[in-house]
Amino acid sequence: MGALSGWLTRDGAKTYSTDVVQPPLSPPAMVFPIVWGILFALMGISAARVWRAPPSKARTKGLSLFGLQLAFNFFWSILFFNLRAFGFALLWLLVLWALILWMLLTFRKVDRIAAWLQIPYLLWVTFAAYLNLGVWLLN
Numbered sequence: 001m002g003a004l005s006g007w008l009t010r011d012g013a014k015t016y017s018t019d020v021v022q023p024p025l026s027p028p029a030m031v032f033p034i035v036w037g038i039l040f041a042l043m044g045i046s047a048a049r050v051w052r053a054p055p056s057k058a059r060t061k062g063l064s065l066f067g068l069q070l071a072f073n074f075f076w077s078i079l080f081f082n083l084r085a086f087g088f089a090l091l092w093l094l095v096l097w098a099l100i101l102w103m104l105l106t107f108r109k110v111d112r113i114a115a116w117l118q119i120p121y122l123l124w125v126t127f128a129a130y131l132n133l134g135v136w137l138l139n
Helices: 002-008 010-020 031-051 055-080 084-109 112-117 117-139
Strands: none
Touching: 010 055, 010 117, 031 055, 031 084, 031 112, 031 117, 055 084, 084 112, 084 117
16 A cells, blocks of 8 residues: 555655755655655554454454555545645644544554554654644745
8 A cells, every 4th residue: 555655656756855845854755665664564563463353343443443544644645745735635644643543542452562553653644744734834
């Protein structure tokens, strides 16, 4: 999913790095694929741990939230990089952040380690919201 999103937004991301005023603390472009690779690995391990847990309402809800937040994650890149809808992308990202938190709290009911594995993702999306806000305000 992350690779497809990256492929679909590759031209927009290139243009972004040259044409868009970026806020302080913006990391170099090479940092993003590294961080996202690590985050997607942690997300996958986390979801697999929940998937392997005994069936329960929390398990079903957690996996549904996992899929929903993954879809929001996918479309944020298109909104931000391809459409340059920076304000709408920020609202979208805030919904994504809430979905991640909800998923994390639901995962915690099923497997505490799975929940802990989602914390770097939540922190990165918090940082992404700062960057998104900065881009929206500066452009």
